[in-house]
Amino acid sequence: KQEVTQIPAALSVPEGENLVLNCSFTDSAIYNLQWFRQDPGKGLTSLLLIQSSQREQTSGRLNASLDKSSGRSTLYIAASQPGDSATYLCAVRPRDSNYQLIWGAGTKLIIKP
Amino acid sequence: GAGVSQSPSNKVTEKGKDVELRCDPISGHTALYWYRQSLGQGLEFLIYFQGNSAPDKSGLPSDRFSAERTGGSVSTLTIQRTQQEDSAVYLCASSLGGQGYGYTFGSGTRLTVV
Numbered sequence: 001k002q003e004v005t006q007i008p009a010a011l012s013v014p015e016g017e018n019l020v021l022n023c024s025f026t027d028s029a030i031y032n033l034q035w036f037r038q039d040p041g042k043g044l045t046s047l048l049l050i051q052s053s054q055r056e057q058t059s060g061r062l063n064a065s066l067d068k069s070s071g072r073s074t075l076y077i078a079a080s081q082p083g084d085s086a087t088y089l090c091a092v093r094p095r096d097s098n099y100q101l102i103w104g105a106g107t108k109l110i111i112k113p
Numbered sequence: 114g115a116g117v118s119q120s121p122s123n124k125v126t127e128k129g130k131d132v133e134l135r136c137d138p139i140s141g142h143t144a145l146y147w148y149r150q151s152l153g154q155g156l157e158f159l160i161y162f163q164g165n166s167a168p169d170k171s172g173l174p175s176d177r178f179s180a181e182r183t184g185g186s187v188s189t190l191t192i193q194r195t196q197q198e199d200s201a202v203y204l205c206a207s208s209l210g211g212q213g214y215g216y217t218f219g220s221g222t223r224l225t226v227v
Contacts, residue, residue, distance in 0.1 A: 031212040049215035099161050
């Protein structure tokens with residue numbers, strides 16, 4: 001059974017720092033992995049989608065990597081800003097399900113001005 | 114449309130009333146998903162549509178919950194005889210039909226049952 005873990009559960013860093021959020025999954029048989037952010041009381045915003053054949057994706061200050069064989073993904077945020085404060089969720093799409101995503105519990109990120 | 118649209122954004126209802134939540138997916142997205150998120154909790158899968166069919170309704174919490182999708186587009190989630198434990202943010206997402214595509218979420222409907 002696929003399980004997704006995100007560490008740390010919470011992270012607080014000063015503005016301007018580069019930081020890494022971690023996501024691990026137990027079964028490498030996935031179609032893709034997607035990173036989302038969620039602001040309090042809001043919906044989810046898709047940040048990056050990495051297909052199983054890809055190693056990384058970049059969007060602005062965000063870079064997500066995928067090491068399928070080791071069951072790990074990282075989300076790198078460069079030059080963090082207070083507006084980056086949110087909960088970051090990763091989700092994998094397993095090959096044994098044609099639609100379901102398996103979700104991590106999220107990392108709550110606070111960027112201190 | 115440009116994104117997934119959900120309405121209303123907020124709904125306060127009295128216990129025992131019925132409510133309807135609407136989701137308008139991205140044009141051309143054949144797959145549509147409903148999730149629920151209670152305060153401080155993770156995402157709870159409710160139902161999945163492929164076109165107008167719902168292959169998996171296993172996440173619906175009780176028979177008070179139902180959902181339909183018409184024309185392969187708009188979906189409505191109906192909760193009958195609402196209870197206080199139904200209070201949550203209801204999120205809708207859509208995607209293209211293949212396994213390689215990602216989800217796009219709407220902004221959600223915050224339901225409060227008083």
